[in-house]
Amino acid sequence: MAQFTLINGDVIEFSNNIVKPLNCTGSQSCDRLGHIFFIPDTVVPFINAGKLAKDLFNVSKLALAKYDDTKTVLPVLIKHQQPLNLITGITIKRQFKIINFSSANIEKSQAANVFKILLNDPVIEHIQLDEVKQLC
Numbered sequence: 001m002a003q004f005t006l007i008n009g010d011v012i013e014f015s016n017n018i019v020k021p022l023n024c025t026g027s028q029s030c031d032r033l034g035h036i037f038f039i040p041d042t043v044v045p046f047i048n049a050g051k052l053a054k055d056l057f058n059v060s061k062l063a064l065a066k067y068d069d070t071k072t073v074l075p076v077l078i079k080h081q082q083p084l085n086l087i088t089g090i091t092i093k094r095q096f097k098i099i100n101f102s103s104a105n106i107e108k109s110q111a112a113n114v115f116k117i118l119l120n121d122p123v124i125e126h127i128q129l130d131e132v133k134q135l136c
Contacts, residue, residue: 002068007056007076007127009112010040011069014059035060046119053128065131073105075130081123089114103130 001015003022010024019028019038026040036059039047046052055061056076067074073091078084079101084092089110093103106114118124 002063004059004062004068005074005108005111006038006040007052007074007106007111008040008043008115010042012038012059014038014063014068017060019059051119051124051126053126055129055131056127058129061129061131069108072108074108074111075103075105077128077130078102078104078118078124079126079128081125084123085121087114087117090118 001013001020003011003013005011010026011022012024013020013022014036017030017036019036021038021040024040024042026038029037029039031037037054037057038059039054039057043052043057047054047057062068075093081100083095084102084104089107091105091107093105095102118127
């Protein structure tokens, strides 16, 4: 089983299309394309409000992109109204000036703290997975 630390710091295992939550509660679902999602109970209001993209919890995509815990960071895209403040545990890879988006890496060991700071920052509009597209 592969282990994944989600953006909010929750840890799950995933194998054979089955999610095993290790330190959280939530629900597993499957979309019409067969993608497996695990939505922790604590993030539902933020997904419903549009602050978080549901794809952050698409375990099929996380596995395909090899974003399991063999990697120490989770790549995200952050839409913001103003330049982002420095936050311990997040590295800004690129800040796009014209469209107010930043590409960033969240340290999985700091994910829970970074997540709280991002959700409480009024300049943050939306956070989504920075996906790796494979052409093979």
